Amino acid sequence: xxxxxxxxxxxxxxxxxxxxxxxxxxxxxxxxxxxxxxxxxxxxxxxxxxxxxxxxxxxxxxxxxxxxxxxxxxxxxxxxxxxxxxxxxxxxxxxxxxxxxxxxxxxxxxxxxxxxxxxxxxxxxxxxxxxxxxxxxxxxxxxxxxxxxxxxxxxxxxxxxxxxxxxxxxxxxxxxxxxxxxxxxxxxxxxxxxxxxxxxxxxxxxxxxxxxxxxxxxxxxxxxxxxxxxxxxxxxxxxxxxxxxxxxxxxxxxxxxxxxxxxxxxxxxxxxxxxxxxxxxxxxxxxxxxxxxxxxxxxxxxxxxxxxxxxxxxxxxxxxxxxxxxxxxxxxxxxxxxxxxxxxxxxxxxxxxxxxxxxxxxxxxxxxxxxxxxxxxxxxxxxxxxxxxxxxxxxxxxxxxxxxxxxxxxxxxxxxxxxxxxxxxxxxxxxxxxxxxxxxxxxxxxxxxxxxxxxxxxxxxxxxxxxxxxxxxxxxxxxxxxxxxxxxxxxxxxxxxxxxxxxxxxxxxxxxxxxxxxxxxxxxxxxxxxxxxxxxxxxxxxxxxxxxxxxxxxxxxxxxxxxxxxxxxxxxxxxxxxxxxxxxxxxxxxxxxxxxxxxxxxxxxxxxxxxxxxxxxxxxxxxxxxxxxxxxxxxxxxxxxxxxxxxxxxxxxxxxxxxxxxxxxxxxxxxxxxxx
Numbered sequence: 001x002x003x004x005x006x007x008x009x010x011x012x013x014x015x016x017x018x019x020x021x022x023x024x025x026x027x028x029x030x031x032x033x034x035x036x037x038x039x040x041x042x043x044x045x046x047x048x049x050x051x052x053x054x055x056x057x058x059x060x061x062x063x064x065x066x067x068x069x070x071x072x073x074x075x076x077x078x079x080x081x082x083x084x085x086x087x088x089x090x091x092x093x094x095x096x097x098x099x100x101x102x103x104x105x106x107x108x109x110x111x112x113x114x115x116x117x118x119x120x121x122x123x124x125x126x127x128x129x130x131x132x133x134x135x136x137x138x139x140x141x142x143x144x145x146x147x148x149x150x151x152x153x154x155x156x157x158x159x160x161x162x163x164x165x166x167x168x169x170x171x172x173x174x175x176x177x178x179x180x181x182x183x184x185x186x187x188x189x190x191x192x193x194x195x196x197x198x199x200x201x202x203x204x205x206x207x208x209x210x211x212x213x214x215x216x217x218x219x220x221x222x223x224x225x226x227x228x229x230x231x232x233x234x235x236x237x238x239x240x241x242x243x244x245x246x247x248x249x250x251x252x253x254x255x256x257x258x259x260x261x262x263x264x265x266x267x268x269x270x271x272x273x274x275x276x277x278x279x280x281x282x283x284x285x286x287x288x289x290x291x292x293x294x295x296x297x298x299x300x301x302x303x304x305x306x307x308x309x310x311x312x313x314x315x316x317x318x319x320x321x322x323x324x325x326x327x328x329x330x331x332x333x334x335x336x337x338x339x340x341x342x343x344x345x346x347x348x349x350x351x352x353x354x355x356x357x358x359x360x361x362x363x364x365x366x367x368x369x370x371x372x373x374x375x376x377x378x379x380x381x382x383x384x385x386x387x388x389x390x391x392x393x394x395x396x397x398x399x400x401x402x403x404x405x406x407x408x409x410x411x412x413x414x415x416x417x418x419x420x421x422x423x424x425x426x427x428x429x430x431x432x433x434x435x436x437x438x439x440x441x442x443x444x445x446x447x448x449x450x451x452x453x454x455x456x457x458x459x460x461x462x463x464x465x466x467x468x469x470x471x472x473x474x475x476x477x478x479x480x481x482x483x484x485x486x487x488x489x490x491x492x493x494x495x496x497x498x499x500x501x502x503x504x505x506x507x508x509x510x511x512x513x514x515x516x517x518x519x520x521x522x523x524x525x526x527x528x529x530x531x532x533x534x535x536x537x538x539x540x541x542x543x544x545x546x547x548x549x550x551x552x553x554x555x556x557x558x559x560x561x562x563x564x565x566x567x568x569x570x571x572x573x574x575x576x577x578x579x580x581x582x583x584x585x586x587x588x589x590x591x592x593x594x595x596x597x598x599x600x601x602x603x604x605x606x607x608x609x610x611x612x613x614x615x616x617x618x619x620x621x622x623x624x625x626x627x628x629x630x631x632x633x634x635x636x637x638x639x640x641x642x643x644x645x646x647x648x649x650x651x652x653x654x655x656x657x658x659x660x661x662x663x664x665x666x667x668x669x670x671x672x673x674x675x676x
């Protein structure tokens with residue numbers, strides 16, 4: 001069915017990840033999960049939910065609407081009532097003597113419980129949604145009528161069972177007398193039988209008794225199957241509420257969160273040192289205004305709350321509108337009809353680094369991402385052009401229609417040719433394909449040809465005889481083009497995908513998936529262009545920061561995060577994020593070798609401006625052409641500070657630098673600010 005019918009495929013897609021397909025087939029299931037998660041165990045209370053936001057809430061998704069207002073405990077109890085009803089139907093079936101009646105009762109009972117399972121399982125994402133109603137609970141005409149007919153038939157069979165019971169009671173005495181006489185007769189016959197014949201008669205008696213006992217075994221097995229299914233489904237629902245519901249509720253698509261603002265004053269967003277990045281000011285008349293003290297500096301990463309939400313304001317919306325204040329204070333506010341103070345979100349962002357990156361980028365378009373490779377903490381994230389989140393409402397029309405895509409977070413959503421920073425990936429693949437990579441040697445003459453395609457080194461430089469280390473240090477295009485045409489396209493793609501190209505990235509903020517499209521059917525020229533970072537490859541500054549972080553951290557990428565902790569208004573920690581490993585992108589030996597090559601870039605290569613500082617650095621520069629005009633390019637840099645014990649990694653891009661600005665200089669200013 002999945003391969004034959006489109007509607008089945010769309011429902012399976014919605015079941016796998018309803019949030020990812022929210023604008024399409026996942027909308028109904030997502031709204032259902034929002035309602036169930038918001039209601040939690042005890043519900044929002046009668047008339048306190050938002051059933052109107054749930055599609056077809058009166059029929060297909062009635063269970064979700066009930067759980068939102070009455071709670072999951074009520075929903076699970078209702079499920080148990082349905083299961084007990086089914087068990088009663090099966091009990092009736094097993095006590096009927098007529099096989100036809102037994103099968104009718106079994107069939108009708110199975111239809112009933114299967115419909116219940118399909119409905120509840122579908123709306124809770126235990127199974128793909130099927131669109132059936134919940135018997136005797138959902139509003140509807142034919143559904144209710146057919147269920148009532150089903151119940152009426154089973155009720156008739158129950159009455160028939162009672163009649164059979166009375167008749168059976170009347171016959172029981174005569175039956176017992178005949179059974180006793182038959183038993184005595186068989187005993188007398190056995191005495192006259194040989195030993196072998198007696199054994200055969202005993203076996204026949206046992207088979208007769210076993211057949212009587214086995215008559216209802218098939219019915220019992222059906223009961224066990226459905227009881228097991230419902231136990232598994234109820235376990236999943238409980239697991240969802242305890243483990244998964246927080247992530248679902250926190251989705252920016254969940255508009256129910258905004259209803260919390262009626263009872264809670266939105267909490268603060270703080271940097272790692274306690275500096276306020278966003279707060280809500282309350283006037284004497286109760287009017288609330290969201291304030292961003294640093295104006296444009298944290299615009300994209302912190303976000304805004306006017307005209308929708310973005311950034312951390314969206315990601316941490318649930319936490320900011322949840323109050324874990326002391327219960328006495330909450331009780332006092334309840335009696336005084338006052339709002340409770342929401343919890344505060346303490347971020348990993350460092351204001352000093354953020355300001356340094358913001359100032360260093362200046363009036364250029366582009367982005368800067370700074371991370372701690374050993375923990376995954378994101379310390380700074382700047383995107384330009386920017387905006388003032390304090391005036392989003394007033395300037396919305398201008399911002400939303402800007403040709404410069406002012407609202408776009410270029411750090412995570414920007415897509416660029418990686419330029420020579422991609423030579424790190426090419427180097428890794430070359431190392432994997434060639435055990436003697438350190439003996440690589442190439443004579444750079446400043447250009448290389450493949451068919452009618454000619455590739456030049458940047459600025460027409462002729463690097464002469466170069467090793468692999470020199471090739472990376474000088475960013476020699478011809479050497480890497482030479483390497484590219486020798487690589488296996490299939491394993492090259494595998495390496496790129498291990499580094500998360502064409503894959504999901506670990507990010508709480510919206511991002512664009514990086515693309516690596518090279519295949520074995522592509523031309524030699526395309527392989528050469530890809531190897532030097534041009535071609536069709538696309539990547540974001542954030543993704544390049546992740547790759548650099550893995551190199552700095554011995555091949556292991558720590559899961560990046562922006563929220564360090566959540567505290568209540570008194571400063572008590574409610575939640576604390578612990579650093580955790582995300583994935584090994586490469587071996588420690590490979591990472592150490594790449595880091596060594598990156599050190600050559602700063603020692604005597606294209607990033608020598610970082611040499612001779614009061615800190616050590618390693619990195620890779622990049623120039624990515626974005627036009628047929630060779631003078632038009634973006635400037636890239638990815639780097640590591642304090643090479644032996646990395647403390648920072650940085651990824652910088654300057655859009656349309658066109659040779660007038662260098663990303664490595666921005667990185668230097670950020671490193672200088674950190675180590676001053």
